[in-house]
Amino acid sequence: MRARIAIALVLALVLAFPASAQDARDGAAAYMRGDFSAALESWRPLARKGDAEAQYGLAMLYAKGQGVDRNPARAVRWYRLAAGQGHGAAQFGLGRMYGKGEGVARDHGAAARWFRKAADQGVVLAQVNLGFMYDKGEGVPRDAGQAATWYRKAAGQGHLGAQYNLAAMYADGAGLAKDDAQAARWFRKAADQGDGAAHYALGEMYRLGRGVGQSNAEALRRYQKAAGLGEANAQLHLAFLYHKGRGVARDPARALKWYRLAADQGLAQAQYGLGAMYWNGAGVAKDYEKAVAWYRLAAGQGLAEAQYALGISYRLGISYRMSMGVKKKHAQAMKWFALAAGQGHKGARYVLGDIYLRQRQVTRGYWLMCAAANQGQPNAQYVLGLFYEGRHAILWPSREPAPVRPDHVRALMWYSLAVANGIREAASYREALAARIPAAQITEAETRARKWRPDPTACGARRAPAAAPRR
Structure with a gap:
């Protein structure tokens, strides 16, 4: 369920500027209305005089190339000066530059140290990024307990990603005692902020009755909400339900719609499902070429079912026009059967076994x-x-x-x-x-x-x- 937080940007933190000087306030106002040149003119002289807020603002401009040519090295210089004065947002910014290797050699250890300084001051993005680093063991020893601690701090401040990751840790029992009720609680908070993945996870909780009363109707509602928000796994789940008529009236046209949306996001299982719809002419006119094209995409991602289906299509000659003659068609079939069999696909193992027996390779x-x-x-x-x-x-x-x-x-x-x-x-x-x-x-x-x-x-x-x- 986890692994969804990326290193966050710092732009929102400009709102944290206190009114330490009129020029600094003028610079912040100019920044917020998109007048980066005016922000630069306000902040530069103050930064040179040692004003931490202005140094932080100047670092952002150089980091993003706003009002100036993008210059990560100068951004690091100004972040470091402000961070050295205890400026929390600048400490986070400097940690981010170390984490991405921009303007300075990539150093996850240094990134973690600066994130901690900022996190200790309550900077929410630093807290969630520090949690992520403990979660993955980047720059610090992997420590699920520490990850949960920092996710919880950020989640308490309303950070959507931290709420989701904390919920996933409760659901998995990773780093803290497994607690389905707490998992559902935090998934719900993230879902209430419009997160599709959280809606989908909550739907799974309702389907299984984990931490909430079992309700297929509520599960379906959550899947639909998540799918509408673009969550690929929810789109795939809905496609399957409509394809098989599980909990809903069987509707091949709707199944095709959701398979396509998930497939367009690169989900191998959806690409395979869409291929099967074209192969069988379910909800769409039968089209073997399109079926094989979708099977190939899924097979290329290592999906055994698609590899087997592709092998079958080549063996039957359905994809003859897309191969380069009979010899290559046979070789392609054998290639995909072998790949699927190597992953334990029982159908592919049977087909290859049959081929070996016909060749008198009995063992x-x-x-x-x-x-x-x-x-x-x-x-x-x-x-x-x-x-x-x-x-x-x-x-x-x-x-x-x-x-x-x-x-x-x-x-x-x-x-x-x-x-x-x-x-x-x-x-x-x-x-x-x-x-x-x-x-x-x-x-x-x-x-x-x-x-x-x-x-x-x-x-x-x-x-x-x-x-x-x-x-």
Whole structure:
């Protein structure tokens, strides 16, 4: 939930100028109306005389290139002079320059030291940035407790990002005791300031009944609010709900709208979902080329489902016009299947296993099938039954030694699981095998099938190769 605060800007802090001198006030007024040249003329002589407020103002002008050519080195000089006099906003500004490496060599340790000086004076942006540095271990030892302390101080002053991060720490139990009620409280405060991510997080709290009374209606309202504010995860969530008809009437057109908005923000899962809508012609005219284009974007981000879908599209020849002939089409299919299989995608493992078996690379094929079967892939479960019954030697003759010994109990168990998952071909093999083995073995196989649960690590899943098989 966390990792959303960036190093903040300092412009808002100009409002903190006290009325120490009429010229300083004139400079602040000029700055606020956008007359940076007048601000420069007011502040420069005062800064040279040692006025900390004017030094801070001059530093801002040089840092942003307002009324003068941008000059980070001069900005650092003036920030340092004001910070040395205890000016809190200037201390924060100097810390920010160290953190970004502008006008001075990047030094997260120095940034943290200046942020602390400013934070101790109650400068809210320094507090939240110091919390972030403790959160990430930048310039200071990573310390979730310290991060929570500084987030809480900034959150108490109304800083939206600090409120969100503090809520996330309560929700995760990171750095402080897990407390869903406190998490919901701070998410709500951030949401009340119009933060889309906080609305989405609060929606999740309502959906799960964590820290608030469970309410699908309120969860949906929060998702809609967050999505309307541009929160990509909420847009994806809404797309899924409308696509599947979960808690709302199924509405492919609305699903398409939200998938597209989230996909345009680069969310891989949304890009894949949008591709599936085009592939299936749901809420939009069927368009395989657009489907493949969206699959490719998601696959390029490492999404296994999209890699598998892209492999299928190339294998079927749907994307022929976008490849450079049949050979490249086949190579592309194998590339994407292998990438998806390497991430543990059961469908891709089954497809690659099938290709290996057809090439008589029986051992490799077996391990891929075994991994997929133990993840619940029905066709792979059927194939495993064939292996344990010893039929692989007939179906896929090879000079390689058999990867497993015949085991009728295991064969019957895998046949039964495949049948239960809709593989009709396995039924005849199951019945034939059951007719010629002892009743005790049948009972044992049935017991194992009832107790079976998916296990992605079983059957030497790590042996399932990620490299594509030869042609």
